[in-house]
Amino acid sequence: xxxxxxxxxxxxxxxxxxxxPVGEPGPHHFELVAAEVPDPAEGQILVRNTWMSVDPYxxxxxxxxxxxxxxxxxxxxxxxxxxxxxxxxxxxAVPVGATVSHFLGWREYAVLDAAAATVxxxxxxxxxxxxxxxxxxxxxxxxxLTRTAPVKEGDVVFVSxxxxxxxxxxxxxxxxxxxxxxxxxxxxPLKTRTLLDxxxxxxxxxxxxxxxxxxxxxxxxxxxxxxxxAVGGDHLQAAIxxxxxxxxxxxxxxxxGYNSTAPAVGPDNLFQAAAREVTLRGMLVSSHxxxxxxxxxxxxxxxxxxxxxxxxxxxxxIERAPEAFLGMMRGANTGxxxxxxxxxxxxxxxxxxxMRTTTTPTTTTPTTDAR
Numbered sequence: 001x002x003x004x005x006x007x008x009x010x011x012x013x014x015x016x017x018x019x020x021p022v023g024e025p026g027p028h029h030f031e032l033v034a035a036e037v038p039d040p041a042e043g044q045i046l047v048r049n050t051w052m053s054v055d056p057y058x059x060x061x062x063x064x065x066x067x068x069x070x071x072x073x074x075x076x077x078x079x080x081x082x083x084x085x086x087x088x089x090x091x092x093a094v095p096v097g098a099t100v101s102h103f104l105g106w107r108e109y110a111v112l113d114a115a116a117a118t119v120x121x122x123x124x125x126x127x128x129x130x131x132x133x134x135x136x137x138x139x140x141x142x143x144x145l146t147r148t149a150p151v152k153e154g155d156v157v158f159v160s161x162x163x164x165x166x167x168x169x170x171x172x173x174x175x176x177x178x179x180x181x182x183x184x185x186x187x188x189p190l191k192t193r194t195l196l197d198x199x200x201x202x203x204x205x206x207x208x209x210x211x212x213x214x215x216x217x218x219x220x221x222x223x224x225x226x227x228x229x230a231v232g233g234d235h236l237q238a239a240i241x242x243x244x245x246x247x248x249x250x251x252x253x254x255x256x257g258y259n260s261t262a263p264a265v266g267p268d269n270l271f272q273a274a275a276r277e278v279t280l281r282g283m284l285v286s287s288h289x290x291x292x293x294x295x296x297x298x299x300x301x302x303x304x305x306x307x308x309x310x311x312x313x314x315x316x317x318i319e320r321a322p323e324a325f326l327g328m329m330r331g332a333n334t335g336x337x338x339x340x341x342x343x344x345x346x347x348x349x350x351x352x353x354x355m356r357t358t359t360t361p362t363t364t365t366p367t368t369d370a371r
Contacts, residue, residue, distance in 0.1 A: 010046065013318050014107035020064055024259040025329070026278040029062070030322035035077075039088065045100070045114050052105035052339045053081040053131045055165075056230075059258045063127040068284060076123035077333040080105035081135060082296045083120070083127050097193055101130050103129035108318055108341055127344050128228045132336035133169055133303060133310050134296050136285050140252055142295045143169035144228050145177060148281050149248035152177035155225035158216065158242070160184075160199065160235045161255065161296050163191040165336040169299075170228050172308055173203050173343075179226075183219045185212070185235060187331055194334060198309055213238040223247075237267035240278065247278045252285075258329070311335030314368060 011034060018031040040046045045221045058080060061072045072078050082105030082142065086098045090112035094100060100117040104110035120130050132138065137253040145151045162184025165353075174182045184201040186192050192204035201217035216224075216238050223244035229236050233255030239249060257264030273280060302308035315324040315332035321339045328337040 002152050008282050009038050010109050011035075012037045012107055012109035013239075015318065015321050016077050017062060017072045017074055020074065021259075023060055023261045025059070025326060027326070032285065032319055033077075033211055034157055035107075037107075037111055040111050040326070042090050043114055044090055044111055045086050045094050045117060047084040047100060047102065047104075047110045047117070048084075048087045048114070048342045049082045049084035049105065049108055050344050051083045051128050051131055052321065052341060053135070054321065054328050054339065055080065055137075055335050056253055056255045056258060056275075058325065059329060067256075074239065076328060078103075078106040081131050082110070082341075083130050084110070086117075089114070099127060106318075106321060119159050122344070125303050128312060128336075128338055128340075129303060129310070131338060132165055132312060133299055133308060137165035137336060138169050138299055139288065140166045140283075140285045141173050141228070142299075143285060144227060144250035144252055144283055145170060145289055146225070147291075148252075148283040149228065149250035149279070151177040151179050151226050154180045156181045156183070156207050156220050156223065156244075157226045157228070158183045158185070158220065158224045158239055159201075159228045160239075161230040162186050162195050162199070162204070162251075164230070165333075166230060166252065167228070168199050168275055168310060168335050169308070171195065174226070175200060181220065183216070183224070185231075191334060194245060194311075198282045198311070200309070207235070213241050216242050226250075228252065229254070233267075236365050237269055239308075240267055240269050240273050242279045243273065243276050245276050247276060249278060249280045251280060251282045254302060255329075264297060314340055316340045 013034050016031045016033055019029050022027045050217055060067055083101045086094055086096050094114040096239050098119050099122045100119050102117040104112055151174050157179045159167045159170045162171055163186040171182050171184050181202045182204045185193040185205040185207050186195055187208045191207045194273050195201040195204040202314050205215045212234050224242045225247050227239035227249045229251045229252040233256040291346055318341055324337055324339050
């Protein structure tokens with residue numbers, strides 16, 4: 001058994017939910033607090049977090065209503081995917097120095113059961129990659145396009161929020177699965193150009209230009225076979241209108257309505273889906289964790305050889321985690337939005353030549369939404 005316990009409790013900063021937002025959250029809904037982290041008990045580990053993720057689903061957890069995942073507790077640290085280095089261990093299975101992923105983000109240090117952590121290989125990919133393409137966002141794209149709405153040879157595929165963490169992987173994956181044409185939706189000329197130039201999309205729809213349905217018809221005049229829906233609302237309506245007979249829709253999110261204070265407006269053309277025998281199927285990535293080894297085994301190789309291109313938007317410091325979350329909800333990111341909490345151990349860094357990192361300036365005030 002490996003043991004390297006600190007002499008006393010570790011002081012750690014963490015972000016807590018200060019109030020439940022109604023509509024769009026703001027900085028006042030978060031609170032940065034210094035807290036003492038106890039030494040690990042038998043079977044536990046102490047992790048110094050180096051990276052944490054902010055994701056759209058977290059907005060739903062800020063509400064008090066029950067859902068598929070419990071709401072965040074008021075006055076308690078938020079949770080989410082994180083990766084870090086084990087600095088103290090009372091578990092033979094997870095030694096000091098190991099790099100692990102876990103679910104106690106939004107804090108600089110975390111004590112957790114060793115069984116709740118997954119040891120990852122930092123020599124195979126960068127630590128950050130395990131929160132993006134090799135994490136649940138990459139797995140979401142893989143499960144959606146292989147299980148929930150499987151892509152077949154020759155299919156025309158449409159992906160919403162295509163410049164985001166899931167969409168940027170999904171477009172490239174659709175091509176590998178045999179799609180003949182891949183179309184992505186994003187907001188603004190910079191993002192739509194990135195879809196074409198970096199992520200390999202054949203066509204890009206700029207929803208901010210209006211007439212989403214018309215743009216989609218122009219991009220896919222013969223219709224689409226598969227739609228990955230992370231937006232809902234007008235995107236779902238446009239996709240149903242463009243569906244070919246027997247089309248398939250994977251419903252992985254509906255970010256267009258996450259901050260709404262009134263019931264979200266649904267598509268009014270559902271009968272078209274019935275008439276065309278379209279399948280609309282919801283998906284929770286947690287139901288597909290069995291695919292993780294398969295996905296990582298494939299995607300790590302693609303990252304290493306440069307054939308899977310990814311981007312990150314990085315914000316530095318736990319104190320800026322709320323800023324990163326709010327920016328992500330407004331569309332400030334291209335690719336995965338991450339918060340860097342501490343430097344990675346030098347020996348653990350792995351080159352990831354296909355991954356370009358951008359840093360969000362302190363003065364950034366995003367004005368777009370998350371699509």
